[in-house]
Amino acid sequence: MCLSVGAFDDLEAIADFAEQHQIWFHVDGAHGGAVIFSEKSKYLIHGIQRSDSLIVDFHKMMMTPPLSTAIIYNAGNRKVNEFSPKAAYLWQDQLSEEWWNSAKHTLECTKPITILHTYAIMRLYGDEIYQQNVDTLFDMGKQFAEMIKAEKDMELALEPKSNIVCFRYMPEKADADEVNKKIAEKLLADGSYYVVSTMVYGKFYLRITIMNPFTDKTCLEKLIAKIKEIALEQK
Numbered sequence: 572m573c574l575s576v577g578a579f580d581d582l583e584a585i586a587d588f589a590e591q592h593q594i595w596f597h598v599d600g601a602h603g604g605a606v607i608f609s610e611k612s613k614y615l616i617h618g619i620q621r622s623d624s625l626i627v628d629f630h631k632m633m634m635t636p637p638l639s640t641a642i643i644y645n646a647g648n649r650k651v652n653e654f655s656p657k658a659a660y661l662w663q664d665q666l667s668e669e670w671w672n673s674a675k676h677t678l679e680c681t682k683p684i685t686i687l688h689t690y691a692i693m694r695l696y697g698d699e700i701y702q703q704n705v706d707t708l709f710d711m712g713k714q715f716a717e718m719i720k721a722e723k724d725m726e727l728a729l730e731p732k733s734n735i736v737c738f739r740y741m742p743e744k745a746d747a748d749e750v751n752k753k754i755a756e757k758l759l760a761d762g763s764y765y766v767v768s769t770m771v772y773g774k775f776y777l778r779i780t781i782m783n784p785f786t787d788k789t790c791l792e793k794l795i796a797k798i799k800e801i802a803l804e805q806k
């Protein structure tokens with residue numbers, strides 16, 4: 572089952588399973604991979620070092636413009652070749668490892684130097700800026716969850732583990748799914764917040780991802796006020 576709630580899978584358990592059954596173990600760290608930089612949160616991706624391949628989007632929590640993505644293969648993993656383009660004009664032997672032949676380690680062949688933004692940020696600020704960014708965003712996610720819990724007509728889908736929070740308005744009588752669908756629609760039309768939605772075990776939830784480290788409590792309070800205002804218009 573696939574849930575888009577900003578949770579982290581138990582990577583150790585998946586690694587054990589993949590190893591036991593000889594299955595390729597790929598980690599989608601597009602969003603979550605950046606927690607490696609956070610002392611506080613990196614426990615969430617324990618086991619990631621056992622993956623065969625890993626995706627990290629630098630344009631998610633690592634502050635580059637899109638698109639900037641790395642596919643990282645486990646060092647010395649000979650199965651890398653299974654994904655390399657079949658480009659006989661670039662090499663003689665399709666199956667040899669050739670670490671220097673970068674086309675063998677990528678899904679595309681020629682591409683722009685998208686890593687340049689990441690390289691520049693790392694050189695200028697070091698890893699610490701990622702730690703600060705991830706911790707700030709995750710703390711804000713937790714703060715928002717506390718604010719939702721304090722509202723008696725709102726409900727959290729689950730305790731957030733990240734900067735992604737799923738929640739909904741709980742109307743007294745009307746159907747909660749219908750009311751929240753309306754809220755999502757009206758928020759989008761209003762344009763001051765970009766709130767998406769997701770299904771959690773068959774129920775409709777609003778979903779926010781706090782990506783800007785300058786988002787503050789006041790901004791989140793205003794969002795809650797706006798949701799309540801829209802919900803009351805529905806009555």
Ligand SMILES: *Cc1c(COP(=O)(O)O)cnc(C)c1O
Pocket residue numbers: 599600601602603628631640
């Ligand atoms: C953003 C995201 C994707 C999609 O990546 P894009 O770079 O936006 O195409 C896939 N998986 C997860 C978990 C993501 O957060």
